[in-house]
Amino acid sequence: MNMRRTIIAGNWKMNLTAAEAVAFVEEFKPLVADSTEVEIVVCPVFTALDAAVKAAAGSNIKIGAQNIHWEESGAFTGEISAAMLKETGVEYVIIGHSERRQYFGETDETVNKRLKAALAAGLVPMVCVGEVLAERESGKTESVLSTQLQCGLNGIPADEMEKIVIAYEPVWAIGTGKTATPEMAEETHAYIRKTLADLFDRDTADKVRIQYGGSMKPANSAELIAQPDIDGGLVGGAALKPDSFSELIKNAIK
Ligand code: 13P
Numbered sequence: 001m002n003m004r005r006t007i008i009a010g011n012w013k014m015n016l017t018a019a020e021a022v023a024f025v026e027e028f029k030p031l032v033a034d035s036t037e038v039e040i041v042v043c044p045v046f047t048a049l050d051a052a053v054k055a056a057a058g059s060n061i062k063i064g065a066q067n068i069h070w071e072e073s074g075a076f077t078g079e080i081s082a083a084m085l086k087e088t089g090v091e092y093v094i095i096g097h098s099e100r101r102q103y104f105g106e107t108d109e110t111v112n113k114r115l116k117a118a119l120a121a122g123l124v125p126m127v128c129v130g131e132v133l134a135e136r137e138s139g140k141t142e143s144v145l146s147t148q149l150q151c152g153l154n155g156i157p158a159d160e161m162e163k164i165v166i167a168y169e170p171v172w173a174i175g176t177g178k179t180a181t182p183e184m185a186e187e188t189h190a191y192i193r194k195t196l197a198d199l200f201d202r203d204t205a206d207k208v209r210i211q212y213g214g215s216m217k218p219a220n221s222a223e224l225i226a227q228p229d230i231d232g233g234l235v236g237g238a239a240l241k242p243d244s245f246s247e248l249i250k251n252a253i254k
Helices: 018-032 048-056 082-088 098-103 108-120 132-137 143-154 158-163 184-197 201-209 221-223 242-251
Strands: 006-012 037-043 061-065 091-097 124-129 165-167 209-213 232-235
Touching: 006 091, 006 209, 006 242, 018 037, 018 048, 018 061, 018 242, 037 091, 048 061, 061 082, 082 108, 091 108, 108 124, 108 143, 124 143, 132 143, 143 184, 158 201, 158 232, 165 184, 184 201, 184 209, 184 221, 221 232, 221 242, 232 242
Parallel strands: 006 037, 006 232, 037 061, 061 091, 091 124, 124 165, 165 209, 209 232
Antiparallel strands: none
16 A cells, blocks of 8 residues: 655745745645645745745645755855754755756765755755656666666665655656656656665665656646656646645645
């Protein structure tokens, strides 16, 4: 039986100021108050984390960050440590998003270091993997994902794995309106789970939640979530408005 709790997270990327984040949370709270079957997370920009945590206090909305550095402190201009994130009260963090890989030089090695820092601090990491269009078209999806998982999860003990959420985001589906079909997404999610079983063991693989990300919206969240290996979503554009995000969540209740 599938015991994995559905987790839907909004990745706001570089959108919404602190004031806008607070207004979002206030409007969003009553809309999702009854959606207790789903773990709901929103990930604002760093400067809005503190305000978002305070606005969401006492509700079923959790707050996450979009990045974390692996060192505790030091000369790392523009980066932020686990302790600094914890101080704001966030509980989740996105790691290795494809935009960070594409524009900011993120690699599987830095993903691995950030992941270890997040786990050590007790933050729930959402680790992003996914292939670009050329890789899908040339039949390399599985080998790309294997490498990302093997390197990204290097040195993580099996008993820590159930704390980690994997976000499968086919890069060609992000912000393009092109969603992977539910069948295509399921096939890849099942492959990711099989890879986790190979890297760890079947029991461990069955406990890991795997989110889908890439043009997820209210109109397609139900059929995506209905797939056996899709345990949630990492949502960009459709998570920027309380009404569309709450509708997406309601449709995603298994
Ligand atoms: P969109 O939902 O806008 O396609 O973005 C997906 C994403 O990158 C979430 O991390």
